[in-house]
Amino acid sequence: MNPNAAPKPAQRSGDTAPRSRTSRFFRFFRFSHGSASAAAMLVALASAFALSQAFRTVGAMMATPLTGYFGLTPQQLGIWAGTFHFAFGIMQLAMGVSIDMFGVRRTVLTAFPLAVAGAVLCAMAPNYHALLLGQALIGVGCAPAFLACTVFIARHFDASRFTAMSGLVMSMAGLGIVFTGTPLALLIEAASWRAGYAVLAGFAVLSWLVIFWRVREPARAVDPESAQAAPAERQSLRKAVRELLPLFAMPHTLGLICFACVSYAAFITLRGLWLGPVLHDRHGLSLVSSGNVALVMTVAGMISPALFGRMDPGGARRARWMMGCALAAALMFATMALTHSSAVDIGLPIAYGLLSGYSVLQYAYTKTSYPAAMTGRAMALLNMAMFLGVSLMQWTTGVAASWAVAHGTEPFRAVFLTIAGMLAAGTFAFLVLPRAHVPARPGA
Incomplete structure (x- = not known):
């Protein structure tokens, strides 16, 4: 029996009694072919994305114990955190090609074991x-996680549900960041940082097994003529790179890349690397207390994208909102750099968590800034810029902190001033470089 076939009216009425609650839940996830099984598949894929979010933010709780165990300098700490995002970022294009050629299921099942291997290597690292x-392997293994979810939604759910389903996946994946707050801090204090990596490796194995068990990509309808022409048009990495080149011929691309490199990076650099060390070293908070602050900041960050999605002004005002929020974030980091108040260093990260959702406006801006035929490539380029920007900012802040220590200056002042400066520079580039002429709200 075809699981994707629409049930007949008689069958639907017969199923109502035993599955009333389930049917109400899955009605929101209506699959384009009428099958509620797509919901379970999407949740399975989202579990890998949640693990990706956890791996990218372990640094906030692990930075202090790793520094003590290996005697790391701040620069080495920045390189360690940035390695994940560098590997993740450079693999985005290759993973996109793989999904086009081999499908979501095969791509994730092939890549994700590398994340397991990397986590095991980190847990045993001598x-x-x-x-x-290990960080590099985790980054490559996690590279298709979010892309797989968005492609699956685009292929198998109604187009009108894309934004809502993408937001739902982001919320579910936020559970991974929640884990790297208080729960990870408690685990490290009870056992060690190695136990943190071991537990994440175990969760990653479970996620792989669930995807292997649940995800089955239904065949999509293909026009015979297009199927006959498919071999000649089949995607390749070289072809994908060539398809990105026309984006750089458009004058507003450079400004968008400059802004994308710093907007999301600032949040992850604070939440995923420096939040724990600044609370522990500057104010003497315990690892669990630092984890509590990280947890509250994470919850605020999970709420924020939905808020900005609802408040999106559209049109030219959207770009002004993006720049205004980025400058507000830069002021927050400058304030944290120039003060030594525990209230500031606890309160502003939480406030910044509520502000951080402005980065989702970039996706709407990108979607309206390019022709429909170029939207996919523009989104891929935006993702690459965002994650490579995280790697660059984490490495740069590590260099700044090491320079500060060598010159007798407090390292966190250098870290936060560097983040503020990079945010200001990216926003200034977006301001002065050509920007796209976007339609007013109805077309946004």
Whole structure:
């Protein structure tokens, strides 16, 4: 029996009694072919995305114990955190091609074991270089996680549900960041940082098994003529790179890239790397207390995208909102740099969590800034810029902190001033470089 076939009226009425609650829940996830099984598949894929979010934010709780165990400098700490995002970012294009050629299921099942292997390597790492290799493997393994979810939604759900379903996936994936707050801090204090990586490796194995069990990509309808022409048009990495080049011929692309490199990076650099060390070293908070602050900031960050999605002004005002929020964030980091108040260093990260959702406006801006035929490539380029920007900012702040220590300056002042400066520079570039002429709200 075809699981994707629409049930007949008689069958639907017969199923109502035993599955009334389930049917009400899955009605929201209506599959384009009428099958509620797409919901379970999407949740399975989202579990890998949640693990990706956890791996990218472990640094806030692990930075202090790793520094003590391996004797890391701030620069080495920045390189360790940035390695994940560098590997993740450079693999986005290759993973997109793989999904086009081999499908969501095969791509994730092939790549995600590398994340498991990397987590196991990090849990057993005898030295810093093994830790870096593990981070790189985790980054490559997690690279298709979010892309797989968005492609699955685009292919198998009604187009009108894309934004809502993408937001739902983001919310579910936020559970991974929640884990790297108080729960991870408690685990590290009870056992060690190695236990944190081991538990994440175990969760990753479970996620892989669930995807293997639940995800089955239904065949999509293909026009015979297009199927006959498919071999000649089949995607390749070289072809994908060539398809990105026309984006750079458009004058507003450079400004968007400059802004994308810093907007999301500032949030992850604080939440995923420096929040724990600044609370522990500057104010003497315990690892669990620091985890509590990270947890509250994470919850605020999970709420924020939905708020900005509802408040999106559209049109030219959207770009002004993006720049205004980025400058507000830069002022927050400058304030944290120039003060040594525990109230500021606890309160402003939480406030910044509520502000951080403005980065989702970039997706709407990108969607309206390019022709429909170029939207996919523009989104891929935006994702690459965002994650490579995280790697760059984490490495740069590590260099700044090491320079500060060598010159007798407080390292966190250098870290936060560097983030503020990069945010200001990216926003200034977006302001002075050509921007896209976007339609007013109805077309946004």
